[in-house]
Amino acid sequence: MHAPDQIAVVIPSYKVTRHILDVIAGIGAEVSHIYVVDDCCPDKSGAHVRAHCGDPRVRVIEHEKNQGVGGAVLTGYRAAMDDGARIIVKIDGDGQMNTALIPGFIAPILAGEADYTKGNRFFNLERIRAMPPMRLFGNAMLSFMTKLSSGYWDVFDPTNGYTAIHADAARFLPFDKISRRYFFESDMLFRLNTLGAVVVDVPMDAVYADEVSNLKISKVVTEFAAKHLRNFFKRLFYNYYLRNMSLASIELPLGVLLLLFGIVYGATHWIESARHGVATPAGTVMVAALPLIMGVQLVLAFLAYDIAAVPRRPLHRKISFSKRHA
Template identity: 75%
Template sequence: MNNPILPLISVVIPCYRVTQHILAVIDGIGSEVSQIYVIDDKCPDHSGNFVRANCRDQRVVVIDHLENQGVGGAVMSGYVAALAGGADIIIKLDGDGQMDARLIPNFIAPILSGEADYTKGNRFFDLEQIRAMPTVRLFGNAVLSFITKVSSGYWDIFDPTNGYTAIHAEALRHLPFKKISHRYFFESDMLFRLNTLHAVVVDIPMDANYGDEVSNLKISKIVTEFLGKHIRNFFKRLFYNYYLRNMSLASIELPLGVGLVLMGGSYGVWHWLNSARIDTATPAGTVMLAALPILMGIQLILAFLAYDIASVPHRPIHKKILLKKPNA
């Protein structure tokens, strides 16, 4: 049985073509971590066998995938193993050396103090460090950050694709593992799922190291696959948070606002086309009848956004879950 005073900390490292960096990553993990799960995601370089042959750290457990499942699938396998091993907090750390393992205490501190359920890295705190970020990554992260704010409901975070994360085991147990994306959309999908639980997410300042690693995240993927999934998650979040689990004034404001904008816009366009067809000026009264519902609709949509921004979760759910347990 775990010591109730000292939480059991685990690290999950998904591995795919990281044999040049993985041993240094493991060596950099401090003594505050009790378990390290290395997930060989059908790596062509056989990362798992490489770690077995060259790593003597007794905390390391290697898990092999028979098929490549993507970074999300590898992390989920590590999460399952960490939960089975009794972990209280699970860190996700990449094996390519871009994440400083010395920051692990910073990531777990807000969770240990009961201020957060999930923490994630943010490389945008230090403006000087941003200059070191490749332009493509900088642009992609800026676009994704805004889209993720809208789809996930976490308006106070940035750098959503940052894979340096920590999560409390009680929050993790309530996530639908089978529904979370197993590919590059994993981090963004995690945020959406956490918001449906009303989990508290906190950004942790960090610097990024860019060496000879090549990012597999393409702009085309952001524009096509990611955008479609973000739109899907946005509408799911609206349904879950504003209609299925709760009803509020915002539940009325958004559909009413959208309806007024569409009604006013359709009315205005129809009369504009009709006036153009008969070559006459549109009466001022007709213009006002089109503009008024549009303006009212925009005001209602803005009111909904203000409510949504103010509704970012601030009370960690893992504390409430533990209080419900008889032996907590």
């Protein structure tokens, strides 16, 4: 384990007054700085911590306006990096996240195996029965959409807020562009992929008590779906056309064009044949079917390439190597 003054914890604080002191008390000695970010909390949780917490590691930061969980986390990131933190862990203040797991989240980063670690509540299939059904359904939908938009096909549970990040990777994040509200965790994955950062899941169990989830299914199927679609096209442009060109850069657009041609051509002639009550000629069927088959094959080839292209070499190790040889 590296020197403890290199590990910081960020706790966004909003309506968690009942739990946050216990959360802070559970943070082990491996952490030297704890940043409680009061996101304009109506319960004055920042003042509550300042008045009742004697832990010298704790620093309270207060927002004058509510910025959402993402805004609070990014404020904590900035403060931790300014104080020289090497790894920054983010946990919630509502007691759902077991602080004893912090060493497990920072271990892959310290070992040079990851730039960003995140919790995965779906690893233990027996334990997920404790998850409320609506939350389980929402997370399953979000996981699929996040895989597609972020390019991290090997991670799950994208809305899990238990995370850790290497400061060298955090410095390259476009703080002004990252979503501030409930889309924060998913948007972080998209931004990290465009940097080529390595993301690793850490198995964990969730604790559900008397807290109320603010994640609504309506957001999943409307707002989140639109944002995932936007990020998907951005990622395609960044990774396959702006920064790099490969065979996959040709496979996807060609496959989509062939699929569209086959569908439009086939549907047009099928409708025309049905209108006149005659069978569609075999040649016409082949002209529609062949582009469809080729289109599907090309799109599948692109997906296979995209899945295999998940970043494997940690970004912070590349940065360290560059610094040593500058």
